[in-house]
Amino acid sequence: MIGLIAHNALLVSVATVVFGAVITPIAIRVGRREWLQLTYGAVYTNFLLVSIATVGMVVALVVHDFSVSYVAAVGSRSTPLLFTIISLWGALEGSILFWAWVLALYAAAVVWLHHRRPGNLVPYAAMTMLAVAAFFGILLVGPADPFVPVFPVPADGPGPNTLLQNHILMAVHPPLLYLGYVGMTVPFAFAVGAIVSREANSNDWAILSRRWMLAAWAFLSAAIIAGMWWSYEVLGWGGYWAWDPVENASFLPWLTATAYLHSVMVQERRNMLRLWTLNLCVATFVLTIFGTFLTRSGILSSVHAFTTGSIGYFFLAFIAIVLVSTLVLVAGNSEHIRTRANLGGAASRETVFLLNNLFLTAVMLTVLVGTLYPLIAEAMRGVKVSVGEPFFNRMAIPAMVALIFLMGVGPALPWGSTTWTEARKRLLPPLIAAAVMGAIAIFAGARGVYSILAFAFVGYAAVGNLREYWIGMRARRRAHGEGWGTALVRLIGGNRRRYGGYVAHIGMLFVALGVAASSTFRSEREATLVPGETLTVAGQTVRLKSVWGREEPQRSVVGATMDVLGRDSAVIGTIHPRMNFYRVSDEPVPTPDVRSSIKGDLYVNLMAFESNGANATVKVIVEPLVPWIWFGGLVILLGAVIGMFHGGRRRPAPPPAAAEQPATEEPVLTGAGA
Amino acid sequence: MKRAWVLGGGAVILGVFAWLLFGGLEKNMVFFLTPRELLAKGTEGVGVPVRLGGQVKPGSVKWDAQALDLRFTVTDGGGEIPVRATGAPPQMFRDGMGVIVEGRVGTGGVFEASNLMVKHSNEYRAPKPGEEAHEKYKTLIQQSATP
Numbered sequence: 001m002i003g004l005i006a007h008n009a010l011l012v013s014v015a016t017v018v019f020g021a022v023i024t025p026i027a028i029r030v031g032r033r034e035w036l037q038l039t040y041g042a043v044y045t046n047f048l049l050v051s052i053a054t055v056g057m058v059v060a061l062v063v064h065d066f067s068v069s070y071v072a073a074v075g076s077r078s079t080p081l082l083f084t085i086i087s088l089w090g091a092l093e094g095s096i097l098f099w100a101w102v103l104a105l106y107a108a109a110v111v112w113l114h115h116r117r118p119g120n121l122v123p124y125a126a127m128t129m130l131a132v133a134a135f136f137g138i139l140l141v142g143p144a145d146p147f148v149p150v151f152p153v154p155a156d157g158p159g160p161n162t163l164l165q166n167h168i169l170m171a172v173h174p175p176l177l178y179l180g181y182v183g184m185t186v187p188f189a190f191a192v193g194a195i196v197s198r199e200a201n202s203n204d205w206a207i208l209s210r211r212w213m214l215a216a217w218a219f220l221s222a223a224i225i226a227g228m229w230w231s232y233e234v235l236g237w238g239g240y241w242a243w244d245p246v247e248n249a250s251f252l253p254w255l256t257a258t259a260y261l262h263s264v265m266v267q268e269r270r271n272m273l274r275l276w277t278l279n280l281c282v283a284t285f286v287l288t289i290f291g292t293f294l295t296r297s298g299i300l301s302s303v304h305a306f307t308t309g310s311i312g313y314f315f316l317a318f319i320a321i322v323l324v325s326t327l328v329l330v331a332g333n334s335e336h337i338r339t340r341a342n343l344g345g346a347a348s349r350e351t352v353f354l355l356n357n358l359f360l361t362a363v364m365l366t367v368l369v370g371t372l373y374p375l376i377a378e379a380m381r382g383v384k385v386s387v388g389e390p391f392f393n394r395m396a397i398p399a400m401v402a403l404i405f406l407m408g409v410g411p412a413l414p415w416g417s418t419t420w421t422e423a424r425k426r427l428l429p430p431l432i433a434a435a436v437m438g439a440i441a442i443f444a445g446a447r448g449v450y451s452i453l454a455f456a457f458v459g460y461a462a463v464g465n466l467r468e469y470w471i472g473m474r475a476r477r478r479a480h481g482e483g484w485g486t487a488l489v490r491l492i493g494g495n496r497r498r499y500g501g502y503v504a505h506i507g508m509l510f511v512a513l514g515v516a517a518s519s520t521f522r523s524e525r526e527a528t529l530v531p532g533e534t535l536t537v538a539g540q541t542v543r544l545k546s547v548w549g550r551e552e553p554q555r556s557v558v559g560a561t562m563d564v565l566g567r568d569s570a571v572i573g574t575i576h577p578r579m580n581f582y583r584v585s586d587e588p589v590p591t592p593d594v595r596s597s598i599k600g601d602l603y604v605n606l607m608a609f610e611s612n613g614a615n616a617t618v619k620v621i622v623e624p625l626v627p628w629i630w631f632g633g634l635v636i637l638l639g640a641v642i643g644m645f646h647g648g649r650r651r652p653a654p655p656p657a658a659a660e661q662p663a664t665e666e667p668v669l670t671g672a673g674a
Numbered sequence: 675m676k677r678a679w680v681l682g683g684g685a686v687i688l689g690v691f692a693w694l695l696f697g698g699l700e701k702n703m704v705f706f707l708t709p710r711e712l713l714a715k716g717t718e719g720v721g722v723p724v725r726l727g728g729q730v731k732p733g734s735v736k737w738d739a740q741a742l743d744l745r746f747t748v749t750d751g752g753g754e755i756p757v758r759a760t761g762a763p764p765q766m767f768r769d770g771m772g773v774i775v776e777g778r779v780g781t782g783g784v785f786e787a788s789n790l791m792v793k794h795s796n797e798y799r800a801p802k803p804g805e806e807a808h809e810k811y812k813t814l815i816q817q818s819a820t821p
Contacts, residue, residue: 384706391702549815556807581807
């Protein structure tokens with residue numbers, strides 16, 4: 001019953017979005033703007049219909065309606081309620097449904113917020129989103145139909161993938177990822193809308209799309225960090241990034257989106273890189289679809305097991321359609337998307353942004369080629385190969401270290417051009433911090449060049465960004481006689497985009513520091529202990545107390561209870577690494593336990609045990625500064641939120657000719673030099 | 675003029691980048707082989723990093739808890755290779771399961787695995803009767819229940 005209603009809702013939604021997408025250009029061509037209400041109506045109706053289907057699926061999961069194929073595949077009566085609900089995105093069909101719902105939500109929000117805007121930009125953007133919605137709608141009534149009736153109705157199901165029901169982060173990471181991934185559709189839709197409506201030359205669309213891109217970017221950043229955290233907490237190897245195809249798939253659009261967020265500023269301020277920025281929008285969207293294709297078609301082997309089936313061909317066809325149609329659009333309108341301004345001086349902020357885009361693109365191409373190379377090698381040479389972590393590390397880490405350095409250079413340089421003396425005055429002070437950080441790293445035992453450079457550049461960029469606050473606050477204090485706190489609040493409030501960006505930079509530096517420290521100074525040991533025995537790793541001691549077993553409705557749990565010993569062998573805490581045996585799978589799911597402090601993590605994984613509890617084999621890893629990565633993720637999010645809600649009252653978009661900013665926009669110019 | 679410099683510089687950077695990229699790929703490529711394919715390579719296959727894929731030969735898993743030494747044999751029906759893995763979780767092992775081990779063949783003909791991946795199939799394989807965790811670890815669970 002639920003299945004029938006939901007399936008029909010999806011069928012009607014496909015018809016609705018196709019109609020809405022087709023009527024839009026007709027309405028504009030024949031000059032009947034009132035028909036555009038049909039476009040917007042289609043967007044809202046689609047949201048309603050897909051919501052019915054999605055809510056229907058959640059209800060079917062919760063009431064264990066095993067006559068619905070998806071519920072029969074991932075549901076189980078013994079799974080706890082929370083994991084039953086989140087199994088909505090635990091397998092292929094459900095995740096496509098969730099994707100379609102998020103897309104419908106975004107489209108409705110865009111139309112709701114911008115439908116009053118004059119011109120054809122918003123109608124064409126709505127049309128683009130409807131066309132994308134049509135693709136996902138077709139998947140849902142065709143190859144990825146989650147509502148196929150099952151007969152005879154089974155009494156119970158196997159439950160969700162055991163890896164996915166083992167940790168609470170599965171309730172956090174996938175929704176964030178979809179909000180980020182699907183959100184990239186909005187700036188793409190604005191890009192297409194801008195070309196079709198011949199508005200690509202105004203900065204208006206860039207301002208609209210920038211805000212949506214920033215929102216999607218914030219979600220994607222948070223999703224990637226949450227995914228790293230999940231991998232760290234669940235997979236039991238004490239790492240958070242392995243250049244797995246699925247990780248790469250989420251990283252690729254993040255790189256182009258980050259490049260976009262920087263190049264769009266150059267476009268607004270200097271009227272340059274127009275075509276490039278547009279292409280970054282398109283590339284980001286294509287990479288999200290491509291990433292979904294990689295992870296959902298089963299074409300690459302990965303630690304995440306996913307389905308094979310005909311769905312891959314649908315994605316390939318869709319990617320081809322998107323690429324060809326945007327190429328035709330951009331090529332056919334290239335005279336409207338010309339860049340007029342010229343490059344500024346060599347020592348200027350736009351030079352740094354150019355380098356930033358260059359490195360981000362280089363990392364993106366590296367990851368893309370490395371991820372696809374196994375496919376290329378198999379097709380061209382008939383050999384099965386994999387590209388190991390050393391490739392990604394050797395190629396991507398130097399560029400990422402360079403990006404950290406640029407993070408300290410860019411904010412210190414003004415737009416346009418500056419003299420070398422002036423540049424030197426701004427760029428030299430943070431070098432002291434770089435030297436200090438580099439020295440600390442060497443003293444602590446770091447020997448790798450890039451590892452030492454990473455620490456040094458984190459110091460450089462941290463001072464470079466904090467100095468901007470310092471200079472701005474000091475200028476406000478002088479000019480308005482404000483206290484430090486008021487000065488900080490008004491400084492950020494006065495130019496949220498700029499200072500939000502610096503907050504995000506600081507967040508990135510936390511992440512970089514956590515990654516550099518935990519990968520450089522990681523120590524691990526493994527041992528088989530009998531109760532009472534201790535194991536010491538990097539000065540941290542644990543003592544096995546007992547090995548135990550427990551029955552839970554959906555699984556059996558075997559765990560070890562261990563005391564964490566401080567100085568004088570006093571017990572300062574306990575830690576419980578476990579192994580979960582789910583009913584449906586003959587493989588246990590490792591469940592490491594982590595004790596975090598500001599200094600870093602003590603990570604204990606139960607590797608093996610004697611079935612009478614006589615001993616347990618544990619792996620103990622000491623990883624400095626890992627929690628800083630998760631904290632950095634929060635700071636990035638904060639920066640994005642600050643940047644997103646920049647006040648509209650401050651100024652309308654300056655006309656391209658007047659792109660030079662008034663002095664009040666740049667407190668640095670007034671405050672620097674002292 | 676400036677533009678020409680930028681474009682020229684860009685082309686050079688792109689060229690160097692492509693050269694580095696494909697050089698790096700060739701150097702870090704790891705072949706995926708079955709035991710039969712690896713054995714066919716003879717001495718050529720010794721010391722080279724490979725990913726070895728196959729099934730765990732039934733009855734071949736031996737775990738020494740004190741030395742943390744795990745040994746098993748990977749087979750593909752046509753060939754067998756003994757594998758030594760340190761730091762692998764033996765509770766994960768089931769006879770006949772698919773595994774991919776990353777490492778290289780040592781001089782003694784034993785494959786030294788540095789990384790071990792269980793081949794996840796999309797289909798669940800429920801444990802056989804008597805092999806369920808609550809049966810296998812019954813004593814442990816009962817011991818823990820009575821404090």
